[in-house]
Amino acid sequence: MAPVRPYDFIKRFLDIVASAVALVVLSPVLVIVVILVRTRLGKPVLFVQARPGLNGRIFLLRKFRSMLDIDESRGLVSDADRLTGFGRALRATSLDELPSLWNVLRGDMSVVGPRPLLVEYLPKYTPLQARRHEVRPGITGLAQASGRNALGWEDKFALDVEYVDNRSLSLDARVILATIKSMAVREGISAEGQATMSKFEGSDA
Template structure:
């Protein structure tokens, strides 16, 4: 009952309330991004949603435009923005549109879809989320196999208590400042087949 009906009702109510309460903060961050990085203020990228359906993910921009890897384009301002996770707040609109949930596996690039194992593909049976079990366990510092396994476990058993634990755990990680990036990377290494990471950087963060 919770997974089929209660979760979505809670998403709409809480996301609406959060947008209302946080509107001054959203405006402040948007202004800071505009002053630090120029236009556009929002970063948009196609990500895989429930059942692998594509949707446009919204974030505040944290990198300079132009060529180069993530580490070269990520400014000190952008690093602080990502560490605080304030760049993710526009995804509350994705939640209201039904493309995301407040809690669920993080939405990953469409290019990753053929790289999942059958077990890892279970993460696609639920809406992606702002917070999640993998984020609560370590955010981007968690290796891909562990991260995708936690996503699969969550998707196989969605409960209100699991969502509450994931949300509280994610908040705790964010407040601690841990897990902003994988060791040796500006964000996360790209995903190869079977959930194994490879060298190099994605053009934009998979977090």
């Protein structure tokens, strides 16, 4: 089990309030995005996938769908093929993340924390990298605020562990402000040569 700090209780309270208020205030936006996703990309509207959370516990992450289905007959195989201009816009503005507010309200996630990655990565982490699961995963995090997908895996994991060791209200506020800035200028949406981010294959160390 991960060690608990006093701030973690405050953080959970703030997460509940922030996610509940955001879901109500942004409900018109949610409805509009649902209609657009259904029209542009079809069903299902939501992308639901198992991800590891606090202490590696598996939960179902919810996001708006941003890719077309795999269809070899149409040449839709890779992420680059399946990611449309509309899907890119959803990701660039982080509108695809809005359903994750429900995960925050449930306690699966936090507003700020290391991003929840694939379950298949769990056995590939070094002991140090695995410390990213000592806190709830976030809709945004220190790595996202510092370059999003433009960063390499090693740099991302280092920033995740840095966040775990230094989490505080002031750091969360800085991460949120930096995330808003990166969204506004659309920095780091994709890794170089990738539609999103290359798969993590493990570290050499």
